[in-house]
Amino acid sequence: MERRYAAALGVVFLVAVLAPFLASPNPDGLEKTAEKFESARGIDFHLLPSPFPDYTVPGMPGAASEVAAMLIGTALVFVLGLGVARALTKAG
Amino acid sequence: MHIPDGFIPLSQAAIYALIALIFVARSLRWAREEFGEVPLLATLAAGIFAIQALNIPIPWGTSGHMTGGVLAAILLGSPWGGVLILTLVLVVQALFFADGGITVLGANILNMGVISSFLGYYTYLALRGRVGVAGASLAGAWLGLVAAALATALELAIAGTFPLREGLLFMGMYHAVIGLVAEGALTALVVTTVLRVSPEILPARAREVA
Structure with missing residues (x-):
C-alpha cells in the first residue's frame, strides 16, 4: 500500500517539476475571452499580496524559481490534504 | 478558468461564497x-x-489545463470528494x-468544485454501464468542464464583466476543446x-x- 502511494507521489512531483517547462504560455480560455471585451480589460486588483506571484519564488532566477514554487505548492497541498483528512477522521 | x-x-x-460554503461544509461532513x-x-x-x-495549447492562441473535480469524484466514489479536493x-x-482571486474564491469553488464534480460524476455513473469506464470518464469530465465554463461566463455576465452571449460563446468554445484534450482524455487515462x-x-x- 505504502509503495503504491510512493509511486503515485513520484508521478505527482514529476508533473510538478516538469510543468514549468512543458506548460503552454498562451492565455487560458478565461483570459483569452477577457481579452476580447473592453469591460474586462485593465482590471488589476488583488486583495492581498501573494508570496509566490505567477508561480515564482521572488528573488530566485528563472526556471529554478518556477520549479521551486511548484514544489512548495504541491507539498503544501499534500500536507494540507493530510491534515484536513486526518482531523476529520479523528473527529468521527 | x-x-x-x-x-x-x-x-x-x-x-x-455563501453557496459554496454550504457545499464545502457538507463535503467536510461527507469526509x-x-x-x-x-x-x-x-x-x-x-x-x-x-x-x-x-497548460495544454489549443487552437486560437489559447491554452487550458485540467481542473480535476470529476477525476477526484470518480476516484473517491463521491462528488463531495471533488468538492473537498478542489476547495483545498x-x-x-x-x-x-494569486491564481484565482481571494474575493471570488467562492465562485471558483462553485464552478470548478461543485458544478463540475456533480455533473461530471453523475454523468460518469449514468454512462459507465453502457460505454465503459474510459468513455464515461471522458464524457463526464468534458461535460463537467464545459458546464463550469458556462457557469463562469454567466456569473461574469451578471457582474457586467462579460457580455452574455459572446461570453457564453467564447467560454463554451474554448472549454469544449480544453474539455476534450486536457480534462476528458487525462481523466479517462x-x-x-x-x-x-x-x-x-x-x-x-x-x-x-459496471
Missing part, C-alpha cells in the same frame, strides 16, 4: 462520516494542484499563488490506469466498473 479578483463585485461574490482513505485524498489533491499548472487546491492557489494498476487504494464504491 480561475476568476481573478475584480471581475465580480463584492456583493455578488459574497452570494457565491468525516463516509471517507477513510486519508493518503488517497492528500495525494489526489497534490496531483490536481500539479496538473493544473500544465483553490484555497492554496488563491492565498499563495488516470481513472483507467488506477483501476488497472492499484484498485485496492480506492474506496469500494469507486472500484465498481
Whole structure:
C-alpha cells in the first residue's frame, strides 16, 4: 500500500517539476475571452499580496524559481490534504 | 478558468461564497462520516494542484489545463470528494499563488468544485454501464468542464464583466476543446490506469466498473 502511494507521489512531483517547462504560455480560455471585451480589460486588483506571484519564488532566477514554487505548492497541498483528512477522521 | 479578483463585485461574490460554503461544509461532513482513505485524498489533491499548472495549447492562441473535480469524484466514489479536493487546491492557489482571486474564491469553488464534480460524476455513473469506464470518464469530465465554463461566463455576465452571449460563446468554445484534450482524455487515462494498476487504494464504491 505504502509503495503504491510512493509511486503515485513520484508521478505527482514529476508533473510538478516538469510543468514549468512543458506548460503552454498562451492565455487560458478565461483570459483569452477577457481579452476580447473592453469591460474586462485593465482590471488589476488583488486583495492581498501573494508570496509566490505567477508561480515564482521572488528573488530566485528563472526556471529554478518556477520549479521551486511548484514544489512548495504541491507539498503544501499534500500536507494540507493530510491534515484536513486526518482531523476529520479523528473527529468521527 | 480561475476568476481573478475584480471581475465580480463584492456583493455578488459574497452570494457565491455563501453557496459554496454550504457545499464545502457538507463535503467536510461527507469526509468525516463516509471517507477513510486519508493518503488517497492528500495525494489526489497534490496531483490536481500539479496538473493544473500544465497548460495544454489549443487552437486560437489559447491554452487550458485540467481542473480535476470529476477525476477526484470518480476516484473517491463521491462528488463531495471533488468538492473537498478542489476547495483545498483553490484555497492554496488563491492565498499563495494569486491564481484565482481571494474575493471570488467562492465562485471558483462553485464552478470548478461543485458544478463540475456533480455533473461530471453523475454523468460518469449514468454512462459507465453502457460505454465503459474510459468513455464515461471522458464524457463526464468534458461535460463537467464545459458546464463550469458556462457557469463562469454567466456569473461574469451578471457582474457586467462579460457580455452574455459572446461570453457564453467564447467560454463554451474554448472549454469544449480544453474539455476534450486536457480534462476528458487525462481523466479517462488516470481513472483507467488506477483501476488497472492499484484498485485496492480506492474506496469500494469507486472500484465498481459496471
